[in-house]
Structure formats: C-alpha cells, structure tokens
Amino acid sequence: MSAIKTEPKPDPFLSHESPAETRSEASALSASKRKLEQDIEPTDTKRIKREEASQPAPDNTPPLKKSTDFWYPDGNVVIVVGDTAFKLYQARLARFSAIFTAWFEDEGSEKPRRIEGCPVYDVAGLTVEDFEPFLAALETPFKFASVTPPEPTLISILRASTVLSCPTARDLAVGHLRTLWPADDATLASGGGQRPHASATAIILISRDCAVPELRRRAFYELLRSHDFWAALDRQRTDIPLPDADIIALCRARSALQEAWCTLAFTPPFGGRTGEDGKPLETSCGGIIAVPVPAAPVHGFAPQGQGMPMRRVRVVSHAQVQAAQEIAAACGGGRLVAAAARKGAWRSDMIDRGDFERGRRDPIGTLQFLLMERKATFAEAGWCEKCMQERRKAWADAQVKWWGLLDRWFKN
Numbered sequence: 001m002s003a004i005k006t007e008p009k010p011d012p013f014l015s016h017e018s019p020a021e022t023r024s025e026a027s028a029l030s031a032s033k034r035k036l037e038q039d040i041e042p043t044d045t046k047r048i049k050r051e052e053a054s055q056p057a058p059d060n061t062p063p064l065k066k067s068t069d070f071w072y073p074d075g076n077v078v079i080v081v082g083d084t085a086f087k088l089y090q091a092r093l094a095r096f097s098a099i100f101t102a103w104f105e106d107e108g109s110e111k112p113r114r115i116e117g118c119p120v121y122d123v124a125g126l127t128v129e130d131f132e133p134f135l136a137a138l139e140t141p142f143k144f145a146s147v148t149p150p151e152p153t154l155i156s157i158l159r160a161s162t163v164l165s166c167p168t169a170r171d172l173a174v175g176h177l178r179t180l181w182p183a184d185d186a187t188l189a190s191g192g193g194q195r196p197h198a199s200a201t202a203i204i205l206i207s208r209d210c211a212v213p214e215l216r217r218r219a220f221y222e223l224l225r226s227h228d229f230w231a232a233l234d235r236q237r238t239d240i241p242l243p244d245a246d247i248i249a250l251c252r253a254r255s256a257l258q259e260a261w262c263t264l265a266f267t268p269p270f271g272g273r274t275g276e277d278g279k280p281l282e283t284s285c286g287g288i289i290a291v292p293v294p295a296a297p298v299h300g301f302a303p304q305g306q307g308m309p310m311r312r313v314r315v316v317s318h319a320q321v322q323a324a325q326e327i328a329a330a331c332g333g334g335r336l337v338a339a340a341a342r343k344g345a346w347r348s349d350m351i352d353r354g355d356f357e358r359g360r361r362d363p364i365g366t367l368q369f370l371l372m373e374r375k376a377t378f379a380e381a382g383w384c385e386k387c388m389q390e391r392r393k394a395w396a397d398a399q400v401k402w403w404g405l406l407d408r409w410f411k412n
Helices: 020-040 043-053 090-096 098-105 128-139 141-146 151-163 167-180 197-209 213-224 227-235 244-265 318-329 339-352 355-361 363-373 375-380 385-409
Strands: 064-071 077-081 084-088 118-122 298-303 310-315
Touching: 064 128, 077 090, 077 128, 084 090, 084 128, 090 098, 128 141, 128 151, 128 167, 141 167, 151 167, 151 197, 167 213, 197 213, 197 227, 213 244, 213 385, 244 355, 244 363, 244 385, 339 355, 355 363, 363 375, 363 385, 375 385
Parallel strands: 064 084, 077 118
Antiparallel strands: 077 084, 298 310
C-alpha cells in the first residue's frame, strides 16, 4: 500500500485550467477581434471598450485548497469535494467505486476541466470530513480492520461509501457499527454500555440515510432510557433532530414498558406450588415442598442400656430430616411462606433498594442488573433459591419479549 505523499509546492490553492489547445485558440481569436474593432469603431467607442476590458467580471468561485494528506504528485485524477481538491489515482478509485468507474468510462459526456493536466470531477452530497476518512479506509484498510475507529469516523465512511457505491468501505463501516449497536443482544451487555443520546440520534439518522435498519433498535432504546434525552426534549424540542413520529413512538414505547415493568417488578417469586384446583399459588414458597414428609411416624427398637431389654421408640426417618432442612431453607426460614407476608416483603424489597425506580427509567437494563448483580442480595433478604430460580426465568423471558417489541414500536 503506497504511503501518503504531500505536494512539495508551497501554494495550497489551485485555479482551474482549460486545455492548452483551447487557450491558444481563444487567445488568437481574441487578438483578431480586437484588431478588427480598432479598424472600424470610433475613438470614443474604443475607449469605452478598453475601460470595460480593464474591469473583468468578478469570479465568485472560491479558490480550491489542496488536500494535506491526499494530494499525490503522480496522481492522474483530481476529485473536488467542497472547497478541497484531492489528486488521486484513477485506477484505484475505479477499482472500489462504481460511481467513479461510471464517470471515468463515460466518454460521451463533455470533457471535464483540468487541474495540473488532470481531469477534474466534482462530488456532490459529501463533505471533506466524510471523504477523507473514506479515502483513508481505502488506502490503509488494515488499520480499520484491526482497531475499531471512532464512531464519527465510521459514520463518515458509511455515508461516503453509500454515495459513491463502494461496497468494500461500506461493509467495513457497517460491521463495526453493528458491533457498537447490536440488534440481537437483549441483555444490553455488549456494545459498550449506555450511550450518549446525541450518538444514538446520529445513528438513527445515518441508518435511514444509508439503509442500515438493524442499527436503530439499540439506538432507540438508548434514547428511551436516557435521562439527558428526555430533559433535552423537555427543555427545547428543536434541539432534537428527529421527526415528530419518532418522538411519539418513543413516548408510547416508554409508557408501555413502564407499565409492563410495574406488573413484573411487584410479582413475588412463585415456587411451583399449586392449589386444590391445580392453579399456581403465585405467593407460595417452593422450598417447603421439595421433599414430602411421611404421613405416619416410623418406629423401631433401641437398647435402654447395658443388660437392659430393648424398648420401642419413635425413629425420625431420613425423609423427615431432609424435609425439616427444606423448611429451614424456605423463604425467610418459613417466615415468608404466607401469601400476605410474601407480597408485602417483596414489594418493600423492590422499593427500598431502589430497583423499582431504576426499572421505570430503564426496564430492560434493570432486568439484566437483577439477573447479574442482585443474586446475593435476594439470598440475604431470605428468598430461597428455588423461588428465585423462577423469578430469574421470568425476568430473562421478559427481556427477550420486550426487546423484540422495540421493532414493532419503531417501525421506520
């Protein structure tokens, strides 16, 4: 891969040139015309013509600047983006970009203007800030493959590669952005944690401009759980560059998730017991029924002492011992078996620890927090392992369900 070279000339500005033949012909025609006018026009008319000629029409086109990093002295094509010119290699551009290929092969169109003897092509719809990272990705792709570039750089590459029809650079940018904004991770564990709302907004916009819809699920949820986003929206709606349809969808999704969270958060653990009608007893503890207690005691014989006859005694079976241990291991050591006690204790635990309020702000993220960070806390509060297994499954199922609903709320 060629190293980036810079132009040794001190003047960073360029002016447009016509082909040499055109300049010579224009000069000769102009001289002949002036000679003819001098022969046939009155003196005062010639004076007016000379005065007009001494005041050329102003050129409002700003001079072009040479790119600092992408002006190759041996380049053979000039690409202009905004007010900056890039002297590049035509074959390399044509190899990666379908747009450039079409331009270079279009022999039927009028010949482009030239700068330093090279044909000039103007790229519309891009900024220099977009085009330079795109060129860097083409020049040194190994740097972008081994290390994830900053997100603004990836957005620039995605935008430029889409405008210029360059699949190589586009795939590179989309691959990194999918890692940063994963659509298939309901746990929210990947992607670098909670993201700034400005970053999420930028991803939503670029995903629409460049047709990468899978980036939007995580981006929308980051807005939904961002306190700063809702504060900014309340402060000044015009500061949020999203259409009203997105804001309405965010409000609806937030309300629906908060309602679902309230129901789930205050549902105490269900240990697996059922009533006489076969329906689950949702406020029962499962720890006390792991081993059944025998219906009748077991008796046997034991010696009363040396030289004394055996006497009949009540023997506690192994099953009874294990059942007693299970009762001791039940929620609260049996204290949290009754329905009313369980319900009140569970609600208090969720509120007092702040988990309920946390879940109202970030329902899906809080479920992951409960699954990963609260196991020891629930055990210390007296909730048995069997009951908590049921709650953890319910939370994990809700995570997947709620995450899947995001695409329905945010259709576009």
